[in-house]
Amino acid sequence: MNRLSQIFGAAIVIAIAVVFIVQFRPSTGPVQSTASSCVVEVRGSCISSVDFNASRNLLAMRAVDENRLRAMGYRRLTAEGLYERWLLNEDAERLGISVSDDELTAELVAGRARVSLPADKIRQVGYALNLREDLIRYLDVRNRQTKKFDSKQYEKQIRNITKMSPTDFRETQRKELVAARMRDLIRARVRVGESEAFEQFSREKSTRTLSYVRFDRRFYSDLIVDTSEKAIQAWAEANKEELDKTWEGRKAHYLPECRVARDLMVEVQAAEAEQGPEAGKAAAKARIEAAVQRLKKGESFADVARSASDDPSAARGGDLGCVTKGRLSKPVEDKLFEMKAGEVSDLIETEDGFHVIKLEQIAKDADAERIGRLETARDLYIAHESERLAAEAAKQVLAAAAGGKSLEDALAAYLAHLAPAKDKAGAAAGAQPAAAKQDGNKDEGAKDSGQAEPGAARPPYTTANHPNRPTVEASLPFNVSGSPITDARDSTEAARIAFQLDKPGDLPKDIVALENGYAVIQLKEKTSASQEQWDKDREFYTAAMRAAKQNDALIGYMRRLKSTIGSEVKYDQNLLKESRPAEDGSGEPELPLGDEGE
Secondary structure, X not given: OHHXXXXXXXXXXXXXXXXXXXXXXXXXXXXXXXXXXXXEEEOOEEEEHHHHHHHHHHHHOOOOOHHHHHHHOHHHHHHHHHHHHHHHHHHHHHHOOOOOHHHHHHHHHOOEEEOOOOHHHHHHHXXXXXXXXXXXXXXXXXXXXXXXXXXXXXXXXXXXXXXXXXXXXXXXXHHHHHHHXXXXXXXXXXXXXXXXXXXXXXXHHOEEEEXXXXXXXXHHHHHHOOOOHHHHHHHHHHOHHHHHHHHHHHHHHOOOEEEEEEEEEEEOOHHHHOOOHHHHHHHHHHHHHHHHHHHHOOOOHHHHHHHHOOOHHHHHOOEEEEEOOOOOOHHHHXXXXXXXXXXXXXXXXXXXXXXXXXXXXXXXXXXXHHHHHHHHHHHHHHHHHHHHHHHHHHHHHHHHHHOOOOHHHHHHHHHHOOOOOOOOOOOOOOOOXXXXXXXXXXXXXXXXXXOOOOOOOOOOOOOOOOOOOOOEEEOOOEOOOOOOOOOEOOOOHHHHHHOOOOOOOOOOOOOEEEOOEEEEEEEEEEEOOOHHHHHHHHHHHHHHHHHHHHHHHHXXXXXXXXXXXXXXXXXXXXXXXXXXXXXXXXXXOEOOOOOOOO
16 A cells, blocks of 8 residues: 555655646747837847837836936846847857756746846846846745745736746746856856955055145136236237137127126025024025115125125126127126116025125127226136146156255245235235224124124235145045045046155155146055955955956956847837936926937
C-alpha cells in the first residue's frame, strides 16, 4: 500500500510540473490580441506600445506621486530604456549570450520582474522610483497561506500590472534578463585597485582652507571709477565702434519715448516680517514716511534716496535712468506714466515694500536718443573701468603678498592709497549729508546700538563701509572638488589651484576670476587623509568607487552601441507626450518634449 501511495504521489507531482512547464513555455498560452503600434523603431525593429505600457507600469508601480512621474518625463525614460534594452539584446546575440528557459522560469517563479532605464539615469531615476541598480521589481506570486509559488496569483499579477498575457510577458522578460546579464558583464569588467582607490580617497578626504580677498567690481563702480561727463565722453570717443554696436541693440528701450526718473524704495525686512506680514509692512511704511518727511523739509530727492533707499539705485541717488514701459514693477510703472515732469509721487505699495518716485524729464525722439546713448556709454565705460580696476588691484595685492607681506598688510597698504573719485556724490571720504550731521550729538549708546531711526540718513558709502569692500576672508575646509569661493567663474578653479600649493602661506602665480571681479587666494591650512581613516573606510570606499566606475563604464558602452548599431532610431512622439492636471484640475495639458533622438 505504501509503495502504491508513493507512486501515486510522484505521479501527481510530475503532472503538476508538466502543467507548470507547459504554461510557461513561450509557444503556449493565450495570445494577447490588443492592437499595438511602434513606440520606438530601430533599424526596422519595432518596440510595441504593449511592451512600452507594460514597462511603464512596472516602473511606476512603487511610485505614488503621478505629478512627480510626469515631471520626470517617465514615459520618455521608459521608451529610452527599451531602446537600450534592444541594443543590449542585439549585442548579446553577437556575443552568443542568451538565457535558458530554466533560468527564465526560476526568475519568474521567484517573482523577479526586470525593467530597463537609460544607463545614465539608472542611479538618479532608479532611486526616485524605488529601484535598485539591478532594476528588479518584485511581484507578489506566492500563495498567502502556503507561501509557495501560485500560478494563478502569478497570472493575476501579470495581467493586472502589465496588461499582458503570461506568454507575452515571459518573452518580454527574456529580453530584460538578457539585457540585465549584459549590464552585469559590462560592470564586471571594471576593476579598482587598492592603490587607485587610496589615491582617490586621499584626494577627496584631504582638505585645504584658504585666506582670500575679493575685489568686487561693484565697489569700484560705486566709489572709485571717475564717472564725470568728461571721462565718459573721452571713453565714448575712443570706443565709438563698440558704443554704436551696443546702442543698436538698446535703442528700442529708449525710443520713441522714455522717462528720466528716480526711485526711493524701502523694502520689508526679513527680521520685521518674522513678526507677521502686516508688522513687516508697517515697519517699512514707517521708514519710508520718515524719508518723505526729509523730502518735505527740503532735502534733495537724490540725497534722501542715496541714504535711505534699499534699491540698488541708491548709490546713484535713486537714478533709474530713462525708462520705458515694461522695465519696472507694474504699480510703479503705472504711476510713473501718469505723472508730469517734476512731480513726486505718493507712496506706492508693491510686493516687496514701498516706493516714492520722482519724474524728472519726459524725453522723446532726439532727446531720448541723446540720453540713451549717454547712458549706454556710461554703462559700458563703468563696466570696463570697474573690471580693469578690480583686476589691477588684485594683481597689486598679490604681488605685495608674494614679496613677503601678509595678505592683511598687503591689502591695508593698497587701501591706504586708494582714493575715491571726487565726483561720486556722497561717496568721498568725509562727505556727510545733513541728516547725518544733525545726529552728531547723539549719545554713544545710541550709536553703538546699530539701530537707525526710521528714514534717518545712513552714513555715505566709503572705502571703509562699502558692503563690497575688499576684506580678508577665510573659506571653510574643502576637498579638491569643492567650491571655496562661491562666486568664482569656474566653481572648482580655486580648489584646483589650492591643491597645487605646497604649504600654508603659499600663493598662486595669478588671480582668480569671480562673477563680479577677481580674488587673491592664499593657502591657510592643509590636512591630509590619514592611514587610520583609510583603514576604517577602505571597504566601503572601494565598493562605492567601483560602483561609480561601473556606472560610467555602462554609460560609455551604451554610447558606443548607439553610435554603431543603434543610430537609426525613431520615437513616436504622440505616445511619449507627458500630461499634467490643469491648475483647476479639469484637464491634462501637454508637457514639452525633449529632443527626438538621433
